[in-house]
Amino acid sequence: MELNKKQLAAQGYRLTKPRQEIFAVLKHKPQSVADIFEQLQQKKLKIDKVTVYRTLENFVKLNLVAETQFKDGISVYELADHEHHHHVLCENCGRIEDICLDENLLMKAVKKSSSFLIKSHRLEFFGLCQKCC
Amino acid sequence: MELNKKQLAAQGYRLTKPRQEIFAVLKHKPQSVADIFEQLQQKKLKIDKVTVYRTLENFVKLNLVAETQFKDGISVYELADHEHHHHVLCENCGRIEDICLDENLLMKAVKKSSSFLIKSHRLEFFGLCQKCC
DNA sequence: ATATTATTGCAAATCAGTTGCAATAAGTCA
DNA sequence: TGACTTATTGCAACTGATTTGCAATAATAT
Structure with missing residues (x-):
């Protein structure tokens, strides 16, 4: 881009x-x-x-x-040239990996159990990358 | 408590x-x-x-x-008297609702598609509460 | 080329959060 | 209870990220 x-x-x-x-x-x-x-x-x-x-x-x-x-x-x-996706952050070195997930099931579950009108969400993962493991 | x-x-x-x-x-x-x-x-x-x-x-x-x-x-x-759970935040008034979800499937998917060792995650939803809809 | 106006850089301000330290107060034990 | 030890508090000053005001600069339109 x-x-x-x-x-x-x-x-x-x-x-x-x-x-x-x-x-x-x-x-x-x-x-x-x-x-x-x-x-x-x-x-x-x-x-x-x-x-x-x-x-x-x-x-x-x-x-x-x-x-x-x-x-x-x-x-x-x-x-912003990717599709909607999430991140995995290495807690040791700060490296970031992109991750794509199918969240349909999750979003359905949320919309069912919440009284709110859901408009967006944020989902991030934390852990250790291969080098820091 | x-x-x-x-x-x-x-x-x-x-x-x-x-x-x-x-x-x-x-x-x-x-x-x-x-x-x-x-x-x-x-x-x-x-x-x-x-x-x-x-x-x-x-x-x-x-x-x-x-x-x-x-x-x-x-x-x-x-x-911290609840189990692990997530939140829905009203973007208008700031009201917060707790939400419980089964994330097993999601976590499995992540562990499969990421090269990182996943240790934790954060998942929050944003939207409008009933009063602010 | 000139005029218009968005953009930049600098300095100063703001805002959330942290740190050092002396004064205070909670828990302990005679 | 009263003296002792040490965690805790409050103040003031500091940090680091981000924002704001404004005059100087530079990108576009005429």
Whole structure:
């Protein structure tokens, strides 16, 4: 997936250097703001952390990026080019694995037993990756 | 469930006024630190917010209280007198409903499709409660 | 090229949560 | 009970993540 001018312009956004760079960094893997910022610095790019926050906020609004919160309350961002899926987080090294599940049965069960109108859910797994086992 | 001296003493903890009050507040419903602190103030109790944090940390260690993180990264605490269960959070008013699910199938599926050693998981639902529908 | 306005970077503010430390109070034992 | 030991509390100051205000900058439209 590429970040292109039309796509942004359609919603009144502009295609800028920081946006392109942040998008590029996200291509590698899901990352936190701190991770992204660090990568930008390693690339010798002088992009402010505030810009990273604002850019991610916009990307999420545009459905270009998905935000996930893990245990410690820190958000991890990833390109929204996959289907709906979940994550397994390594409690030791922080590695993240994507995981796809059929949740139909689960969702049916929930809708049956809850009095709420369910609109979304979050499901994350925690454990140890192969290297850290 | 009551907070009692023996239970605490067994682990080297003491039964104090703040602990009793915080425990009492938690009896009503699951709440965040801010909620709990506000309730204590309404009761005209001069208990510091730091004490709330520390007390909850201890209660969690003692398995008296369970901590859950919702979307915004703010923890909600509730008495751990239930079995393992999940929550449905009203996106409008913040009301929380408990929900029990059979996750065996789900867990089996995950263990099969992931290379990680799964140790725990988090599953929360979001939607609208009856009043807010 | 110029005008318009979204975007950026900086500094300062905010907000949740943590830490150090001296004062206080709970439990213990004579 | 009263003195002793040590957990606990409250305050103040600190941290780390995120947000906000604003002037300078840069992307698009004319």
